[in-house]
Amino acid sequence: MSPAIALIDGNSFYCSCERVFDPKLAGVPVIVLSNNDGCAIARTAEAKALGIRMGEPYFKIRDLCRREGVRVFSSNYALYGDMSARANAVYRTFAPDVEVYSIDESFLDLSDVRERDRVELARDLRATVRRWTGLPTCVGIGPTKTLAKLANHIAKSIPDLRGVCDLSDENERAAWLVGIPAGEVWGVGRASLAKLQALGVDTVADLRDLDLRPARKALTVVGERIIHELRGRACLPLELVPARWQGCAMTRSFSARITERAELEQAVAAHAAQLGEKLRRDGLATNQITVFYHTSEHDRGDPMRSTSTVIHLPEATNDSLALIKAAQHGIARTWREPVGIPWRYSKAGVITTDLVPLAESPRALFGALDRERSGALMAAMDACNTRFGRGSVVPARAGLVEKRTWSTKFEMRTPRYTTRLAEVPSVLAHLPA
């Protein structure tokens, strides 16, 4: 039995999640915006056809959207995350070995399925996901992850394939690869593409046939791996158990510029508190954080400032209060009073890059934290926030959620239909008299 990997992904995933709960959105252009309603990060086929590009700032296309009747939504991550979990639950009923690669993409191991049955299974999977979750998907199949990704790309661009493309057969595969630009390959970005083109590589077939030596010279081992994968030799195993995070970040653009130290301190404290919350969910901890904030590169003519500093803790922790203290220390260390025009800060964040499981982390000889107390307090706080909703209990320094002037904007967000009881859709049934 030849190895086979399928990549299944949701079409215009965020937009499709919105469509599941509003049938009127079918067939009309839909886009979903990034945080602060900044950029278009998901577009349906109809929106793409209007020329709306990935990452396009919303203010530039607002008129177009109004004119063309594009339905515009803020990101509703609670909804998308939950829909993603539902889709993966369906995948697992078809193939037990699933790697959840991103919120809208999963790799499935189909090695145990006979080659001639794979396409049919994939079609069945698509139909079932559609029926059970409402989400449209496409499936690509190949002997390696890279080829499965490529197959998925083909499935999405050729309607005749009805959402499934199988590149298992070497001859069929070769015929496809000559017609696809090398830039479509997973792992070949802009910079790599330019180097490849200098080597005379234009199509995926060219890349597959490139000698390993020049490939390695131009693109390091990453490029060599891609070529092996294109030739059908797997270098990227299925990661069935999610790897432990190495780092974690909480960074946000403000909905309005910040000039006051107190506001900046509050924002950074809120980020530190949320970072602690994320770490606690996975039992992870950190003994150093980086705090940064900066003005916007789009504010031409304004004074620019960007600063970042690393704060070390006596021992690893995920206690929000300890992280807040460290983060505010970072502000104290870097804050500068403006002399003339104040700096208008646009974004701040707290980052860690060295996560360790709290239980395995060494204790400090001096300055050790009281983990018993801290653990109990944090557990109580997390329990309140789970039960009564996020932001019900926050550390004082992070400020009450509704009083945060810098908070991210989500002005066009749909209800969190599947994760908030207060927001589930209601149905009215009129009985005949």
Add this chain to the structure above:
DNA sequence: TCTGGGGTCCTAGGACCC
């Protein structure tokens, strides 16, 4: 007026060690 956020992997180069 309004321009996202969160990850991973790889390499080169410096510091340091014996």
Add this chain to the structure above:
DNA sequence: TCTGGGGTCCTAGGACCC
């Protein structure tokens, strides 16, 4: 003027991904 040969570890920066 001449001045070895290995290691390891860390960091910054680049590239890529969704």
